[in-house]
Amino acid sequence: MDTIFALASAQGKAGVAVIRLSGPLAHRAAAELSGGDLPARGMRVREFRAPDGSRLDDGLVLTFQGPASFTGEDVAELQIHGSTAAVNAVLRTLADMDGLRMAEPGEFTRRALENGKLDLAQVEGLADLIDAETEAQRKQAQTILAGELGNLAERWRRDLIRAASLLEAVIDFADEEVPTDVTPEVRQLIAGVMGDLDRESRGVRIAERIRTGFEVAIVGPPNAGKSTLLNALAGREAAITSEYAGTTRDVIEVRMDLAGLPVTLLDTAGLRETRDHVENLGIALARDRADKADLRVFLTEDPDRLGIAFQPGDIHVLPKSDLRGESEFGVSGKTGQGVDQLIDQISRVLSDRTATSGIATRERHRAAMQRASAALTETLKVLESGPDLYDITAEELRTAIRALESLVGRVDVENLLDEIFASFCLGK
Incomplete structure (x- = not known):
């Protein structure tokens, strides 16, 4: 060495x-x-x-x-x-x-x-901790680095090994005085693991957003003050503003820390009908990014006229509140009126969503858990056929166990290592 x-x-x-x-x-x-x-x-x-x-x-x-x-x-x-x-x-x-x-x-x-000092999930947590920019990212990375995901995977693995050992005991000692009806306990062990896997799998998307950042798109018609609002939120001149409609042709991105969460604000092209080919390209890009964003801020009088679906959690505010007087739902990037309230509302919506996040943080984690869950679904199907098919049931359990072992790097991850470690600096 x-x-x-x-x-x-x-x-x-x-x-x-x-x-x-x-x-x-x-x-x-x-x-x-x-x-x-x-x-x-x-x-x-x-x-x-x-x-x-x-x-x-x-x-x-x-x-x-x-x-x-x-x-x-x-x-x-x-x-x-x-x-x-x-x-x-x-x-x-x-x-x-x-x-x-x-x-x-x-x-x-x-x-x-x-050398067994870290498992693969902890390695990923260390990489995330080095890259952490916000408090939520730091806490999430520390949880993974502390081995919480590995501990969870080990508990699942122990339960499945216990279930497999019960089946193997019946197979190996069929002629001895051992209980042959182990189906209830095996079913209970599998059901417990499957419930945990389902909950963790559903939380991966939000957990991954905490790791990589949420996207919030500001959408509205031309001259609604979207770029001015972005500049006010960012605290700097990130986007060009003018009185001419169609100034913004591309998506302007500004990364921020809102309530400890990483957020990328998107200033999109004004949505309208136009014969300008280049502007139409910007509008198409705006619609695409808005559809994919985690949250949309509709800066317009009538959200229904923009042709973008208003989804749960989206925010509607009236534009240029400095020109319309006091308005509970208005905002003005020019004067700052309503900006703090908008920031609070965005932060609250995103913070509420993080409540559903799990420990697992990456698509690789979700894929491994789904492989394990699929194998356990097959296990339950075969289990109902009784002791005569316990050998097949045990093999399905072993498939699920191998999927969980890949979660922490025990098996089937050699092809991932070069990619993972390439993101580290020389001294880490």
Whole structure:
């Protein structure tokens, strides 16, 4: 096994930079660089020198002994001054040492997976935590990283193994004095798992939205003040505004944090009949994005005239309330009237939807759970045929168990690993 190293902190100037090493030569390399023996687990303030004795920097050396480390291997971390020159000098010195090489993206975490320190769902949670921009994303990622999905999958797996063992006992000891009617208990175990799988599968879409972000489309006729409203919501000039109808031809996107949720606001082209070919393309794009959005804000006098279906949770506000006087349902991006109330309403609708989110956060998770659920549906069908078909019932149960094992990376996920770890930085 190679010993790998990489900068684990962000690139660029900083007060402190962290360089991580992992592998059988990690402690020895850190000792050579810092000029003295190091404890198997501990920290030392040291001066770092090149092989010719020239001083590179000074800082802190932390050592961790495997398997009690992030990767499960011997690990060393060098905390040095965060100048680009100091970091590059230390990295060059490490690269010249025999048996050391620069880590590939995500290789530290991949070793943690291979050494049983993390399951695949936890790896995904770690990636999500690194990318988290809002409080909801942080909490969701921490839940996955803490192993909650793995714990849930393990509980399901134990129940199904218990059900399979009951069936196997009847098959293997048919001539012995063992209870032959295990169908009620097996059915109960399967039903419990299927109920959990159904609930978690239904919550994946909302959970995935928390991870990737909700889309909120502002729709309305030309000159309704959509771009002005977007700018007011964003707090900056994100979209061009003018008194001429049809100014917005493309979809303008602004990413925001609303009540801890990641939200992308979409300013769409004004919806109207026109002979302008380019504007028609923008209108078609606006309708498509509005249909796919999680929530629509109808900025218009009459939502029915826009040709976009008003769906549960959608918001209707009257445009340009500064020109019509006080209005409970009006909003003006120009003066800010009603903007705070609109933000509160959007946040409330989206927050209510997150109440149905589950622990599973990705389409991969949902697909694995649905495979398990489909196998359990077949299991129940065969189970009703009685003990004569218990061997087939047990095989269907094993299919469901393998689907759950793929959820946490025990089987059938090798083709996913390269894609997952490619999203990690070098030092993670």
